Structure formats: structure tokens, C-alpha cells
Amino acid sequence: MKNRVRLLKLTIICVLIISSTTGCWNRRELDNLAIVTGIAIDKIKDSGKTQLTVQIVKPAELKREGGGGTGKAYVNNTNTGDTIFGSIRGFTHKFSQKLYFQHNQILIFSLDIAKEGVQKYIDFFLRDPETRLTVLVLVAKDKAGEILDVEPQLQKIPAMDITNILEAQSATSQSSQVKLEQFLTRLMSKTTAPIAPLIEISGEGSEKVALISGMAVFKKDKLAGQLNAIETRGLLWVIGEVKSGIIDVDSPDGNGKVSLEIVRASSKITPEIKDGKIHIKVKITEEGNLGSQSSLENYALPRAVESLEKMKAAAIRSEVLAVLKKARKLNTDIFGFGDSVYKKYPKLWQELETRWDEIFPQIEVEVAVEAKLRRLGRITEPANPEKE
Amino acid sequence: MILLLVMAFTGVTLYEVPSLIRKKCWRELFVFAFLLLVAFIPSLLLTLGIDLPTWSRVIEYVFKDLLRMSYK
């Protein structure tokens, strides 16, 4: 009982002392935060310095309703420095608030940076406790900072708009969202080449829009080449990342086009070693529905469906072959073939690893596509006036 | 800073010692004083900014340099 009284006294004293002395080291009121939603990294050609553009949200403008105030809901600011961290520290001279990265959405590298190698620029974003691995990584086709300046058409903050575009784009499987974590995984892997979506500005003046156009392919941490939309989807077929999208094929009777909707797809990469040569088998399984057709052919018949499925498989195959060709040309293992070989034949890998650059373009790849058509939609046959 | 440290130690002493004396726990008092002293010396040195060999370095010396036991 006595102890408890003393404990209580001690507690009170301690709480008093702690609350008076701790002085709230870490307290940051919300209005002391400059919430960063996007970062773009450029390189200044002449001085070789790093130019950092940050996009900061102005919450009050974001909430202001109706008329009054022409202010944008964001502010872009640039700073240069020898390192990323150095240029971030430079912002303390410009803002009363501290930059806050926990809610950063995108990280854009300029083409120069990507060509030079992103490794030294990425380090800060991995090391700093405030940054997150869920940041989306992009590569700009030109200057990165300008991308953040493009006024979005529907949303108020460009960085948020770009994340939405990326998400929408992934729905067509023409490009893929790449989180910093995925980028890092590929970067750290033995052979797999990192990829990131490419972003560019199209249009002039007030018509300017940011546009995703294909993917950037890295070799180690340096930019090696670009994939266009078809090649991108080819890549996504192989790595099993296709979520949805449309495949256009010629109608089997040759009188028009048929759009097929992808519902789900998966892939399986199986490496095999035959007579000392690596042989990779890619099996893609796809399922989809009929989206629309411009011919009058009736697909509500098993045989017609079968031919359609075959054409679809051929279309997928051609996309995959396109990207294979590109990958061989760039000599970048974007598919993770090396990793799959390593995982299956860890012992053999030791000697393969050193020669992988020579081996990769020669790998024999067998692409097997199994495409299925499941449903026809609300109507069974095209609306054909001749029928009635 | 030193003042704060001394105050903390005085506080602990004032908190524990009277009841110990009242209960005539001399042995406890002795051990208490000993522990407090042992705690006081390093904390004083730390506050004064004197570099002490860290415990990691001590065991590194014993195990790595004397006994040759270490990975890496």
C-alpha cells in the first residue's frame, strides 16, 4: 500500500518533468508541414548538379469552394544541389515549413538521369525514414520538372492526376504502375532489368497534357531503351501482369474487326536446360469476353469461337514476340528469365551468371498461348437486318 | 546538464533512503549506494563528454582479438 502511494507520487513527478522537459521535439502541427506529392529529378547539363522539383499541396486552396481565388492548389519549386539531400536541405531557405515526404506519390526521373544511372539518386528515397517504398517511379521523356507543371484537366494536383492516369493506363495494360519497391527488387536482382513507365508532355499551351507512353527499360540502373505500347503489353503478358484490356483481331471472315476484352490472364515461365542450352517455355493463359464486333459473323457457335480464340492467341503471341525481339536487341532481361533459371538451377547458375549477357540474346523461348473466349455479352448475335 | 543529472540522483536518493533508514535495512542501503555509485560514474562521464570504450568494443576485444572468435 505504501509503495503504491510512493509510486503515484513518482508517477506524477515524472509525468510533470517529462512533459515539461521533453518540449515536444517531434511535434509538427499540420500547418507546419509542406506536404510533398511529387518529386522530379533533373540534371543541369552545364554544372552537372542535380535539380530537384517538388510539388507541394496548398490544402486551403484545395478546399476553397466556388469562386474567389485564382490560386492553384499546389506550388512547384525547384532547387539545385550536388546531391538529392543537399538540394532538399536547400528548401529550408525557401519555405517556412519542412518538406514532408510521407505522402509523396510519384518520383520522376528525367531522361538524362535515367541514362546516367538512377542508383545514386534513388538512395535517398530508400534510406530516409520519411519516404515510402510505395512511391510510383516514372521516367520523363525529356525534362522531369516540366511534367509536374502540366495543369491537370479534372483534378487539382498534377501529381495526384498522374497517379490516376497511371492507374487508368494499367487497366488497358499499355503500361504498368511501378512502385519503388518493385523497381528496387528488379534493380537488386541478379539479372532482371528494372522497368518504369515513360511519361511525356503532348500539346501546347493550355492544351498540354501529361501522357504515359510505354515503358523505359534499364540495364542495371542505366536506361537502355524504350518499349512502345504493344511491346509493353507483350512484356506484361510474359510476367503475368496483364489485368485487363482490349485485343483487336481481324474477324475470321475478313469483313471487319473484333474487339476482345481481357478478363484475366496468367503466365508461367519454365526454364529448362537441354544439351547445355537454356530453353525457356512461356505459357500464357488468357480468358476474355467478346467486346464488340464490326462484322456480321455469328460467334455464338463453338466453331466460330474456336477460330476467334486462335486469332486472339496469335495476336498475343505476336505481342510477346515483339517484346522478345526488343529485349534481345537491348540485351536486357526484363522478363526475369535469369532469375527463373537461378531459382531452378542454382548450382549451374554460378557459371552462367558471368556470361549471362552473352547467353540472354541466344535463349530459345517457346511461347505457348492458351486464349479462351468465355462470354458474348448482352446479345448473342450481331444485330443483323437480313435475319428477320 | 550535470545539474540535471545530480538532481536526478539526489531525487532517487531522497526517494529511497529515508524509508530504508527507517526500516533499518543497512544491507539494502549499502547495495543501493553501491549500485547508485556504479550508475553514477558512467553517466557522469557521459554527461561530461568523456569517451568511454563502448561495451561492443570491450566484447569485440575479448572475443575477436583475444579469443579469435568472430564471424567476419
Next chain:
Amino acid sequence: MQIEKGQISSSQLVLLIVGFIQGSTLTVTFSYGVTRHDTWLVVLTGLAISIPFALVYIALVQKFPGKNLVQINDLIYGPYLGKLFSAFYLLFFLSLSAANLRYLGDFILTYVLPETPMIAVLIMFTFVCSWAVRSGIEVIARCNIIFVVVTTVIVGSTFVLLLQDMKLTNFLPVFVTPLKDFIHGTHVMAAIPFGETAVFLMVMPYLNKIKHAKSSFMLGLLIGAITLLTVTFRDIAVLGNTITIISQPSFEAVRLINIAKIITRLEIFVAVVLLVTFFIKISLFYYATLLGTAHLFSLRSYGPLILPMGILIISFTILIADSTMEQVSSASNIWPFYTIPGEFLLPSLTLLVAKIRGLPENQGGKFR
């Protein structure tokens, strides 16, 4: 003369051990750096290696029912040598509590309160621990139940939420770590989460049914290992090859959770788990050190020693390493050897000497 009057039940012991081992989810990191994606295997081998030693601890406790390590040392090695060994143990426990406190402090300073001085965090935390220790082992055991439930729920639910981010291929190829590294990893694993259960030599004597010590201890070890395995499995499956460079894989893995943009940013739960399980772990070391000191000097209670010991632990914590790097490299390279005498060598030796001298029969065997 018994200083601790409380008693714990066998289910409480099970959960204490579980909580104690769960407290090491942070320190598994040391193994990640060495054995990479084979760490989950290392958890198993580490467990396998520590089981015989756990049996040694149990045998010791059952041979001398109601006697803790310090008393056993006195009985077996005589007053002088025994006191010397006990003093070594106290220093060992002290350094373990300081080391654990240091991991925690580093974690909090990295992720939770980066601008706060470490000393403030340490004082607050040690104060709460000292409160628990003052209330005795019974209260620690009771609180522990809640903490274990919380931890288990959080570990389980983050596991489920991360299922969609898991790639089983991250585990391939199995067992490619060079044997030397594998032994190293196993040693770290056996020494840090499992071997540290040597502290239960100070706790198990207060088990109300000493007969159940063996089954309780083994069950606790097993459940703890399963939690550890779950966490390791989750981290490797989610993070893959990046796990080697990430300093807090659990934290980063949970940061990736994103279910429909609604269930995101759950990392605070990992911090909660780490804090509560470390609370149990540090409290147990703190308690063992205090109880041991009180027995060493044959005091009536350890009450007056709590605060000085707390200050000692705090200064030891600051003294343990100059930087996180020093601490981590020491922990993964030298610490495993440092723990050998305390966790493996001495208990076995004590048991051996006890067997040879046939001790419990003629001295204190019937004393309860």
C-alpha cells in the same frame, strides 16, 4: 528466504516465453543480412539447436525446485565461485537488457520520433518497465497475456493482408546459402531469440507446478518459433531479395499493405508489436538482474534497487555502442560468441557438476 512471493501458472509461463521470443522479431534482422531468403530455415535450425539447452535449463530448475539461478550457483559452486558466476550472469543479463533497449531506442529514433533525444525515450520506457518490475513477476505475466494476444492478432492479420503481395518464388532456390553463412545465421538465431530464454532460469522457479515446466517451456518455445517463422516468412515472401538491405523488414513489409487504398499505412501496428513485446523482454531481463542482485547480496527485497538499476541500464544502453552500425555489426558477428558462456556453456556445466556431485539429494533437495 524467498524474495519473490508471486507465483505464475504454467499457462502464464508458456505465454511469457512466447512473448519473450516474439520480442525478437526486430532482431531477426541480423540473420537476414547473413542468410537472406533462407532465414526461415535458420529459424528452424536455431530452434533445433536451442532445444537441448532448453532441456538443460529445465533440468536445472527441476533439480532445484524453487531455487533460482543465483541460489543454484551458490549451492553448486560454493559461496565464492558461485557468487562469481552469479555476478557474471548479472552482468550478462544487464548487458542483454541494455542491448535490447538499444535496439528499441534505435528503432523508435529511426521511425517514430526521429528528432527526440534517445535518452528521453529510454527514460520513459525504462520507467514503465520499472513500474512493471516493482509490481512483480505475477503482474508482468498477467500483462504479457494481453500483449501476446495483441501481437498474435497483428502478426496474423498483417500476414493475411499481405497475402496478395507475397511471391512464393522468393523462397527459391532453397538452401543456397554457403554452409559457413548458414552456421553463422543459425548461431545468431540460436543465441539471440532462443538462447536468451536462459533468463527464465530466474523466472521458472516461481512456477506453481514445477512438474509442468518442461511441457510449458517447450510449448512456449514452439509457439514463439512459429510466430518468428510467420514473420520471417511474410517478410521474405513480400520483400524478396531487397530484404538484405532493409534495416527493418517487418516495418517495410507492412508499409506496403494497400487493400483498395483503404487499408493502408498500417505500420504503426508493427511499432505497437515491437514496443509491447520489447517491454516484456526488457522487463524480464530487468527483473532477472534485480532479483539476482538481491539474492547475491541476500537482501530482503529488490524494491530499493529498482531505480538505481534502471539508471544503470540506461547508461549501459547508451554505452553499449557509439552508433547503430557498431551495434548491428557487433550483434551479428560477435554477440553470438558473447552469449555462449551465459546461455550454453555455464548451464550445461552447472548441470554436469550437479550430476557429478549428486547435489540435490544431500542439500536442499527436499527444501521447498
Next chain:
Amino acid sequence: MIGFILKKLRFWQMLKFNPKKEDYTTKLPQSEISHDLGKNLKILKDIMGTSRDIIFREFAFGHRGQVKGAIIFIDGLTDKSTINQSIIKPLMFDSRLTGPEEKLDNDYIDLIKTTMLYAGDVEQVTSINDIVDGCLSGDTILFINGCKDALLISTEGWESRGVEDAKTDAVVRGPREGFSESLRTNTALLRRKIKSTEFTLETMVIGKRTKTSVCIAYLKGLANPSLIEEVRRRLERINTDAILESGYIEQFIEDAPFSLFSTVANSEKPDVVAAKLLEGRAAILVDGTPFVLTVPMLFIESFQSAEDYYSRPYFASLIRTLRFLAFVISVLNPAMYVAVSTFHQELIPTPLLFTQAAAHEGIPFPAVVQALIMGVFFEILREAGVRLPRPVGQAVSIVGALVIGEAAVSAGVIEAPMVIMVAITAVSSFVIPAQTDVGAILRIIYLILAGTMGGFGILLGLIGTLIHLASLRSFGTPYFSPLAPLTARDLKDVFIRAPIWAMSTRPRTIDLKGSQRQKSNLKPDPPSDE
């Protein structure tokens, strides 16, 4: 610092300082009744004073009106018609029919007691102390000249509130009656619920000046004898001059007087108290208050409402869980809000962060100060609402909640989300009446912790609270059981409420034997149609 400590020490000494050693059990100087009526009356007049409500009625009766007697009672405490009909009338009227008195001694008074008085409860006493005590509690004293004994006739009867609806623990389904201020009524209410000979009442009188009757009620054979012994011991220890409400008793017998948490439960409803008695607890009834204490108290008791047991288990379990949630919200909500918005902004989803940052724009106070202001303001409002007459109270709450809250937001003093948070907290805090006051204090402590160390502070506070809860005991029972220490069998009545037929044993934490309260195969088993 030193000065502060010294001041503190002085304060503690002051608490211990006892101005005058007063014996709270002093006896009156003369303790025996004499033969002489006049002398007796004089003594009594000296003791009782000359208050107008103390009636001394002298009269003569007997065969020829030769016997002198007197009755003394207090007007207002006694039932006058009982006195007239059952004491004065038989004595003055019936005694004429008896033969002449032979000897005026104790046999005669015995005769009167056995043959004449129509009263039910008559006691023969010899000491002045007993007489005074009896008179003060509403008995009528009958003195007869020449007799060394007096009769204490129970004529208690005063205006009292009848059995009314209980104001606290209101239920939709279940008995509505609540205890009243009268001890007898209360025991009767309990007796009506538990018609068993095991139901035992032990009465004692506590308080030198108030002489309050205090009853320990328990079920013999069910309640742990050591528990009853402990209750008795703690009650007997009380040596004070006044017990005005059961709250006095509560503070004298608590296990942890400095703890925030009360270790003695109270209830206004006979069915609740009866249920607790049937689980093996002891109840303490105090005259003059409708609040009955029950011990031992467990933390989870605050979350159990009588209605949980009367409604079906699914809904009861849902509500039970919600109550736990409400308690957590009421204690932690402001602290969490402050911690998240000033320390851990990374935990807020991005769109919400923008909203929140916009709301905070231009507010001069940090979040923790706002929360403290609003918290204190809310407590004041609540207090005003409780103390004021009901119609005014409502006006106050409308002005406070709607007008001031709205104005504070639009004036830019308080951010709008803070008002929402405080409102949610306020509503939640009313869900668990038994812990409302604890919640109010804990809330402020957590708020300060959150304001200084953020989530880390809150978590340390939680661990501390848990340590405290786990170390508390109430009359030998761990306060936080069955959660810590974990008693798996008792969990059927914590977060979920198992069906009544499944709760076949009494809680182990109270009734150590965990004895059977019903057959274990009582699950309804209606005959199938076939």
C-alpha cells in the same frame, strides 16, 4: 525543487495530523435506568435536549390509574397512530381490566410486554444508551415508575420515497424498480428476489453521530467465507462520526485508495445486486441511500448491463463489444487524434490529410491545446447539465454543444474535426456509466502523453495502465480477471455473452470453486416434428 519536496512533505504531514484524539465510541456517563420515573425522565431530558419534536408523554394507568408511566418518542420519526393504537390505548384502556397490581417490578413490565402491547417488535432494555439509540432511530420508549427496565417499542414510521424506477442503469427490458433510501425496503426488495434461507443479512451500526445501519448481505454457502470475513473486518475498522452515503463506506474499504479505478461496485437495481449475490459476491447496504455496494468488483463488471442477460445472446454480445469499443474511444480518441495529427501524419490517408490540413489552416492553437480546451469545456457543460434543473440543463447543453461549438469553428479558434472528435468522445463516455469519471481523468492523462510523445507516449500510457490494472485487487480477487490473469472459462461473459443455458458454472474468479449453478444440459431441445 527541494522547496517543492519539502512543501510536499509538509502536506503529507498535514494529512496525517490529528487535531484531537477523540474517541468515537464514547459512552454516556450514566448507563443504567433507575427505579424512579422522574429521575429517568430528567436524565433523558438532559441527554436529548429540549427540541420540540421530542415528545415526553406522562400518563397513569393500571387498575385504578395508580401506575405512573411515560412514553418518549420523536415526532416525525414515529408512526403516531401506532403509538396511539398499540401503546397508549391498550395501556390506558385494557390495563383497567386487569386485577390490581401486586408489585411494580420487572415482572410487571414483562406482563405488560407479554399481554398488553399490541406492537410487534418490543424489546426490554436496561441501559440508557440503548434507549437513546432506539429513540433516535424512531422507537418509542416506555418507562414505568418503579421498574428498572424500560421497553423499546418499534414504531418507526416516517415519510419516505416509495419504490421507484432506478435512475441509473436504466433498462428497456427488465425490472424497473430501484432501491430506495430505506434500508428495510431495500433488504425486502432483495429478499423478494432471493427466497432462500441462505440469504443472510448482518447488520452493524457505523458512525458515532449518524448511527447509520449498514447491512452485509450474502448467500451463505455460496459466498466465500473468507470474503465475508474480510468485508466484516474492513467495516469494523471504520471509526468515524458520520456515514451519509454508501460512497463514505466505499472510500473506507477500498483496496487501492489512490488508484483511479474504483474497486467497489455500486448499483441501484435489486435485480443486479441479486445477480451478483448469486454469483457469490457480498453486498453492503447502507441506510439512507439507494446505492448498494457489491464486492469484489471486477473491471469487466462496468461493461455488463443487466439487460445483457435479459436479451438474446447475439445482440447482447454485440452491445457488449460495442461498449468496450466505446470505452476505448472515450479514453483514447482525443489522444489518438492529437498523436496522429501532430506526430504521425503518415498514418492519415492522403486525401484525408489534405482535408485535415485545410481545416487546421489558420487555427492559432496546436491540436493538443485545442483538445484540452474542448475537453475541459465539455466537462463543464456536462457538470452544468447534471446539476441544473432538467429544462435549464437541456438549454445549457444546446447552447454549449451547438452554438459554442459551431461558433468556435467558424471563428477559427477550433478546427472542425476536433469538434467531431470531442463529440464522439463525449457520447462514448456515457456508454459506460461506471467508468465515466475514470475515463475523464484518463483522457486528460493520455492527451498530455500524446501531446508530448505522440503514439509512443500513448502506448507507454497504455502499458502503464495495464500494469496498474493487472496489479489491482478487489477483496482478494484480481481486478482485471478474467482477462489477466486469464481464466478461459470465465471468458464466456466478457466480450461475448454466452446463452444463459451455457453459463452453467459461476465465475471462477469470484466463486473459487466455480460451482455449478444449473444443470449443464439445459440447451433447449424441442421435439422434432417427425
